[in-house]
Amino acid sequence: MHGITIQNVTKTYLTNGEHSVVKNLTLEIPMGTVFGFLGPNGAGKTSTIKMLVGLSRPTEGTISLLGGTPDDISVRARIGFMPESPAFYGYLTGKEFLEFIAKIFKQAHPNHHIEEILKSVDLGHAKNKQIRTYSKGMLQRLGLAQALINNPDILFLDEPLDGLDPLGRAEVKKIILALKEQGKTIFFNSHILADVEEICDVVGIIDKGVLVAHDTPQSLSIGHKDLEDAFVHIIEQSRKQYA
Amino acid sequence: MLNTIFTIAQNTFRETMRDRILLAALAVVLIIIAFTLFIASISIEQDVRMIVDFGTSAIYILQIFVAIFIGSMLMYKEVEQKTFFLILPKPIRRYEIILGKALGLTATTFTVTLLSTLALFAILLTKGATLFVVPILLSVFLSTLEAMILILISIVFSGFTSPILSAIYTIVFFLAGHAGESLRPLIMFPQSTVIEVVARGIYYLLPNLEKFNIRNDIVFGDIPNATSIIFSLLYALFYASLLFFVASVTFKKKEF
Known part of the structure; x- marks a missing residue:
């Protein structure tokens, strides 16, 4: 069954010169997956989710949701979106x-x-x-x-736990976990790594618009203390590589 | 499609009718209308005309206020405060949102117009001046059409500029729309071809908002004929359709 397919997507803004916030992003998320999209502030997470829900359009590349595009009314009837x-x-x-x-x-x-x-x-x-x-x-x-x-068949959540007190976070997390139990496909932007580790099946890490890692939280954490430790290491490595 | 447009219009109407700024403006206009009784009492033999003149002018200012300021704020909330983020990803077309917003705010304008007109009638009733009922209804009907055009102009501008600039541009459009007749001498007796072409271009591009102004006429008992009223209605609908088309194209391309 079709889920989310992002192929070679680039988003470029022309304000203050040409500036790409997402660069050649390719991702395949099957139905029933809870996907955590991680990255530091300004990495391109929200820009990606905006393109996925049709608030903006890719400069290059294609996005497919449930076999259609984010602009299709029939697709929109089957997705849910909670902005930051x-x-x-x-x-x-x-x-x-x-x-x-x-x-x-x-x-x-x-x-x-x-x-x-x-x-x-x-x-x-x-x-x-x-x-x-x-x-x-x-x-x-x-x-x-x-x-x-x-x-919805696919739920997009942009920083759903951001700015909440511990009690509020626990409540929202409980709801997301219940949706996971129901087999919903969830695309989840966050920088609260402990929650992502608990909720997500697969995570992608984006930095400066480039996808630098894509695996299960368990696999990414191998050789590290936890996902947060792995995240910091991956970001540092990628920045050294692109420096 | 119609259901969706109606849903957006209904929501816009409900939201704007609870807006404290609107309620405050309505209260001010109702006070001004009540105050016409005092103004009438100090004018000799012109009391009813004074009430009609002040009353219809106050209602008109309220309509323009709703169209320009509440209209610009309405889109500001959607674009800048990002309430659009909750609506646009839903199964809805952008032109349905534009049309729904414009109709909802026009309904709000109509409602506050109706309330203030009823207040004006109540004042006139105390003077036994029932002769002015039909002329006043025609006058507020035409000014509601003008408000509808201004609402769409503010929506068009808010598609590509900030709310403050949108309000300023709409005010400029409003003033130019009322000054269009002053371009006629430049067209009729041109000093040069360039001036004539520019004046003619501006004259036909801008809406002639004076077509909707019969406030002075009704005070002196002049009522426009049915043909003139129908022509004004068709003119407003034509111009509103044009603006709706421009707003739809602008918003279709807009990215958030």
Whole structure:
């Protein structure tokens, strides 16, 4: 079954001269895989995820999702995306926002489904409060809820654990692990390596737009204390090589 | 497709109608309309005309405020605060978002117009001046069409510039749209071919927003005929379609 195929993708911006943020990236992620995309800040993780969900387009190369392209409406109906620090319509309530998203997916009677999702992300108590009154953790969980509303086949999460307190992180991690149990394909951007090690089947490490490693967390950690140690070593090696 | 556009429009309407800035602007206009009673009391035999003049002008300013400032802020929130990141990856086409946003904000403009017009009617009722009901309705209908055009202009500009610049450009468009008639002498009696071509180009490119202004006329009892009203409606729809096309092309190419 088709999953995510990225072939020779390069993304170049022309601001302040030509600047490539992703360089010749090739990745194949089969269905049912939880893929962790790691890299330091500015490595090209968010640029890659934006191209995967159709917010931007590759300068070169191709992206295939579920056998189509990110611009296909039929493909978009089967993916979920949670951006980094999601921003909402502040004057709507959490429930109203999810109703709005459900209508975009043309769900006829979404109320029961919305209630279930709100409970699963622990927002049932705040569903009728305006979003502008939500805490950072609540916004992250609402971001996750809107990404799950269509029961997606592929879920893209951009730094879903970023900025959360330990309790909030544990809650969101629990939800992601439950999705993994259900066999969802998850593309997961993060720089919190302990969580990635726990959640992901396969990881890719990107630095300065170049994919420098691609393997299971266990394989990458061989000969190192843990994944974090391996990550630092791989980045240092790659920078020496390209210096 | 229509369902999706309606969903975006409904959401835009709900979001903007709860906006405190809009509610504050509406409150100010309602106060101004109430204040016309005082202005009328100090004018001799012109009290009703004063109420109509001040009232329709206040409603018009509210409409322009909603179109330019709430319109620019609306797109600012989507682009700069990245609420678009939650919407664009969904099964929705970008032109559906543009049309939904424009219709939602037009519905908001229509609602605040309706509320303030009802307030104006209530004031006129205290004076027993029911003769002005139809002219006022025609006047606010035409100015709502103008607001619709300005909403689309602010959306077009916000597709490729910052919200502040978008608001400034829309204001320039608004002022130029009302000053278009002053170009006529340059076309009718040109000093040179270059001036004539440039003046003619600007004249036909910019919307003639004066077509939607009958506020002065109705104060003196002049009502435009049905043909003129229908022509203004068709003109607004033509110009709005053109702007919608430009906005759709701009947003289709836009990367986030």
